[in-house]
Amino acid sequence: MPKLTLQDLQRLPKTDLHVHLDGSLRIPTILDLAEQQKVKLPADTVDSLRPFVEVGEDCKSLVEYLRAFDVTLSVMQTYESLVRTAFELAEDAAKENVRYMEVRYSPILHQQKGLTLHAIVQAVLEGLALAEKQYPIKTGVILCGMRHISPDISLRLADLTVAFKNKGVVGFDLAGAEENFPAKRHKDAFGRVLQNNINCTLHAGEAYGPESIHQAIHLCGAHRIGHGVRLIEDGDLLNYVNDHRIPLECCPSSNVQTKAVKKMADHPIRLFYDLGLRVTVNTDNRMVTNTTVSREFQVIHEELGFGLEEIKEVIIMGFKSAFLPYALKRALLAEVVHELKAFKPGSLESKKEHL
Ligand SMILES: O=c1[nH]cnc2c1ncn2[C@H]1C[C@H](O)[C@@H](CO)O1
């Protein structure tokens, strides 16, 4: 199998369908925002802050992984900070040729200084729109209910999703600690979203078994599944997910860090792909996981043996899985398929196409 370089993977057009805004900041930006807002951080230089906001392979669980968000959220409570972090995330993604990105976050976590839920959504949309003007990237927003917060709040966030339908918000999600916090408690919120013809995805099968994926699909109406690694434990449900073409938002490095899988070689994305499931490759959290979409592709290339043609197919599955209206998706796909056909690793010809 010819070896692809990180530059090759950076040049390919890509999606990121599963990326949290509050886990994908630049570390210098956190320091800057803290200084402006007089927020106290656990450390005050890039290198000393890094261990608080990036987790390594020694992370033991999802709950431990989620601790990094206390730090990031402490500086994401103002309108300007949300505009800036959304802009920078889209800029960073565009620079590695991510053409379509769905950014997710939970507005309820950004109200510590009294911002309204509407303003919190507006600010992120403003930052993303600024980036779309400067870079060849399209974006959408997914709002997250949180598993450990009350179902009433999820319902309010579902209403917020409805209010911003066709105004930049493209879906609803459920995030946070999975074990002990079943999705079924939040089914009314998903009912509200579905009744309004809006897409939803749920984090499921990451820190709990296939029962969690079953609830996400059959009780909450998930159109996609976040992670879903533990689908491997239930062949019958796996066949259902495959037959209904329910996309899996795979985030390989994050899964090793949260111990959803023990080591990369065990990641089921290889088996899922071989069985024909619709798999997509995503970052989850660019900063907390210390990754990029290109790096995630490099990992599956080097450690799970995905060759160029397979990577191209996974990229196409990413565009197919977008929460975009069909006509827009078809046009974007046609453009990308054309580029992928012309793509040659290391070739100057296809490099020129991106200039
Ligand atoms: O991988 C994850 N699993 C579950 N929850 C997560 C993950 N990454 C981030 N979150 C949580 C922490 C954030 O504060 C929240 C909204 O983005 O979503």
Ligand SMILES: [Zn+2]
């Ligand atoms: Zn996630």
